[in-house]
Amino acid sequence: MWAMIDLELKNKITAIFMGESKVTNFFMFEQIPPDKLQNARSSYAPTIAADEVIIFLFDDTVFGSANEGFLLTTKNLYRKNLAEAMGSLRVEQIDRITVKHGFLSTTITASAGMHELNMTVTQANGRREKEALFQVLNKTVDLLKGTRDISWASESQTARPRNCPNCGAVCTGHARQCEYCDSIL
Numbered sequence: 001m002w003a004m005i006d007l008e009l010k011n012k013i014t015a016i017f018m019g020e021s022k023v024t025n026f027f028m029f030e031q032i033p034p035d036k037l038q039n040a041r042s043s044y045a046p047t048i049a050a051d052e053v054i055i056f057l058f059d060d061t062v063f064g065s066a067n068e069g070f071l072l073t074t075k076n077l078y079r080k081n082l083a084e085a086m087g088s089l090r091v092e093q094i095d096r097i098t099v100k101h102g103f104l105s106t107t108i109t110a111s112a113g114m115h116e117l118n119m120t121v122t123q124a125n126g127r128r129e130k131e132a133l134f135q136v137l138n139k140t141v142d143l144l145k146g147t148r149d150i151s152w153a154s155e156s157q158t159a160r161p162r163n164c165p166n167c168g169a170v171c172t173g174h175a176r177q178c179e180y181c182d183s184i185l
Contacts, residue, residue: 009143010029012143013028013055013140013143014028014029016135016136016139016140016143017056017136022129022132023058023124023129023132023133023136024123024124024125024129025058025059025060025064025069025123025124026056026057026058026059026133026136027056027057027058027059028055028056029054029055029056032054032056032057035066036057036059036064036065036066037054037057037066039065039066039067040057040059040066040067040069040071040078040080042067043066043067043068043080043086044067044068044071044078044079044080044086044087044088045071045076045078045086045088047076047088048073048076048078049075051075052073052074052075052076053073053074054071054072054073055072055073055074055140056071056072056136056140057069057070057071058070058071058119058121058133059123060081060082060119060120060121060122060123061123062123067080068080068081068082069119070119070137072091072137072140072141073091074091074144075090075091075092076088076089076090076091077089077091077094077110077117077137077141079117079118079119081118081119081120082120082122087117088117089110089112089115089117090112091141091144091145092145093112093113093115094110094111094112094141094145095111095112095113096110096111097109097110097111097134097137097138097141098111099130099131099134101127101130101131104122105120105121105122106120106121106124106127106130106131106134107119107120107121108121108133108134108137110137110141121133
């Protein structure tokens with residue numbers, strides 16, 4: 001059931017998660033409960049190939065069924081939001097991942113040219129946890145694509161959230177533009 005992944009890559013991905021705060025309903029590698037994985041596959045990731053390694057699953061359901069949420073493999077990002085059709089993007093095609101925090105939910109958007117995959121996050125506890133989920137996804141996709149040097153993990157090089165000079169909103173450390181007022185950072 002589990003395809004093989006290079007141990008060094010697995011350790012780097014695990015380090016990404018460990019560098020962020022704990023995220024509720026987030027499961028990695030072999031620690032994904034089999035029933036949750038089966039529900040996610042049935043609901044929104046039925047096309048996972050045998051050579052894809054399942055990296056993590058985020059369960060965005062109230063009762064823990066994992067019928068909604070998102071799942072990242074070494075080749076694809078799959079998602080299902082409440083009352084929406086399933087969707088996916090090839091990891092190699094993702095050119096950016098952004099986050100927009102709302103009052104009740106956060107939307108993480110993976111973009112591949114003109115195509116966007118929106119993941120609504122409602123079941124994480126607070127903005128800090130939602131931001132951590134975004135960071136884990138963003139850094140892991142960068143690592144899978146080979147666009148992030150392994151030195152990113154050092155404390156001094158990790159992108160930190162920062163405040164917009166115009167409106168004061170907290171923006172992701174790698175953002176070039178404020179997600180709220182569109183000011184250049």
